[in-house]
Amino acid sequence: xxxxxxxxxxxxxxxxxxxxxxxxxxxxxxxxxxxxxxxxxxxxxxxxxxxxxxxxxxxxxxxxxxxxxxxxxxxxxxxxxxxxxxxxxxxxxxxxxxxxxxxxxxxxxxxxxxxxxxxxxxxxxxxxxxxxxxxxxxxxxxxxxxxxxxxxxxxxxxxxxxxxxxxxxxxxxxxxxxxxxxxxxxxxxxxxxxxxxxxxxxxxxxxxxxxxxxxxxxxxxxxxxxxxxxxxxxxxxxxxxxxxxxxxxxxxxxxxxxxxxxxxxxxxxxxxxxxxxxxxxxxxxxxxxxxxxxxxxxxxxxxxxxxxxxxxxxxxxxxxxxxxxxxxxxxxxxxxxxxxxxxxxxxxxxxxxxxxxx
Numbered sequence: 001x002x003x004x005x006x007x008x009x010x011x012x013x014x015x016x017x018x019x020x021x022x023x024x025x026x027x028x029x030x031x032x033x034x035x036x037x038x039x040x041x042x043x044x045x046x047x048x049x050x051x052x053x054x055x056x057x058x059x060x061x062x063x064x065x066x067x068x069x070x071x072x073x074x075x076x077x078x079x080x081x082x083x084x085x086x087x088x089x090x091x092x093x094x095x096x097x098x099x100x101x102x103x104x105x106x107x108x109x110x111x112x113x114x115x116x117x118x119x120x121x122x123x124x125x126x127x128x129x130x131x132x133x134x135x136x137x138x139x140x141x142x143x144x145x146x147x148x149x150x151x152x153x154x155x156x157x158x159x160x161x162x163x164x165x166x167x168x169x170x171x172x173x174x175x176x177x178x179x180x181x182x183x184x185x186x187x188x189x190x191x192x193x194x195x196x197x198x199x200x201x202x203x204x205x206x207x208x209x210x211x212x213x214x215x216x217x218x219x220x221x222x223x224x225x226x227x228x229x230x231x232x233x234x235x236x237x238x239x240x241x242x243x244x245x246x247x248x249x250x251x252x253x254x255x256x257x258x259x260x261x262x263x264x265x266x267x268x269x270x271x272x273x274x275x276x277x278x279x280x281x282x283x284x285x286x287x288x289x290x291x292x293x294x295x296x297x298x299x300x301x302x303x304x305x306x307x308x309x310x311x312x313x314x315x316x317x318x319x320x321x322x323x324x325x326x327x328x329x330x331x332x333x334x335x336x337x338x339x340x341x342x343x344x345x346x347x348x349x350x351x352x353x354x355x356x357x358x
Contacts, residue, residue, distance in 0.1 A: 038165020
């Protein structure tokens with residue numbers, strides 16, 4: 001473990017921050033921690049020191065194992081202790097607080113946060129709220145342009161401020177593996193979130209065409225128990241893993257399978273009110289994705305930075321195309337994806353600066 005990380009993740013008895021500190025609080029115990037490094041990177045680039053509050057398990061899983069910066073304080077505390085700290089001390093002298101899953105605090109959709117955070121803030125202390133799906137808050141009329149989302153929603157003229165976190169640390173450049181191209185897919189393997197039948201059918205189609213030099217790494221809850229025996233050699237089922245392992249698996253991957261289903265109404269949220277954590281990983285690790293056309297353009301995926309197919313029946317052909325790419329063509333995809341990620345980063349940094357300083 002990095003020495004600075006080891007020292008600063010010990011439970012802190014006295015929590016103080018300078019006027020140049022910005023606080024990040026992830027109040028969700030199990031989810032959304034993957035956005036924390038990206039938001040911390042933006043705040044560092046804006047010249048702040050950063051104090052991060054999250055459940056100990058998230059840090060213990062290696063959330064910051066690839067991110068080394070002495071300007072970050074990591075406070076690994078249970079949520080009840082975090083609440084007690086803010087109830088007692090407010091924000092202290094800090095410049096403000098970014099709450100990365102705002103609705104988790106109250107369990108409601110109207111951002112009624114604990115009154116102590118509001119009552120003890122000075123007029124200059126910013127309270128920034130992140131929403132991961134704006135449908136409920138739009139319905140009750142509490143959504144505004146001051147709310148942060150990971151991308152601009154496309155839902156009933158809703159306007160938010162986009163600050164897209166996709167930095168996880170420093171990683172070596174990827175080189176396409178021609179011995180066995182590695183496709184990775186991440187997320188709960190359930191029909192509501194991912195079409196597992198689509199994945200198995202694509203592997204079957206490749207197998208029947210005599211295409212054997214590929215594997216599919218599957219990360220997330222659930223299982224693919226229905227894989228036919230002759231296809232099992234193509235699948236590496238990891239289950240749920242920690243952040244350190246996740247980062248390593250992404251480093252070893254060549255392409256990202258989003259497995260978004262244009263025929264599944266449940267997946268419409270990825271182009272309307274919400275987004276997918278997969279997109280953050282694609283931008284951050286520069287792993288070109290295979291994605292259905294319906295979900296591509298809105299999420300800034302183009303034929304220059306990804307492989308786009310029209311329907312579920314075309315996934316196997318898209319994988320075949322990926323497997324057959326030359327090193328030069330693969331590098332071109334990555335360069336274009338880097339340009340996309342850099343543009344998103346630049347605009348997000350400006351947006352966050354505007355929220356803090358206006």
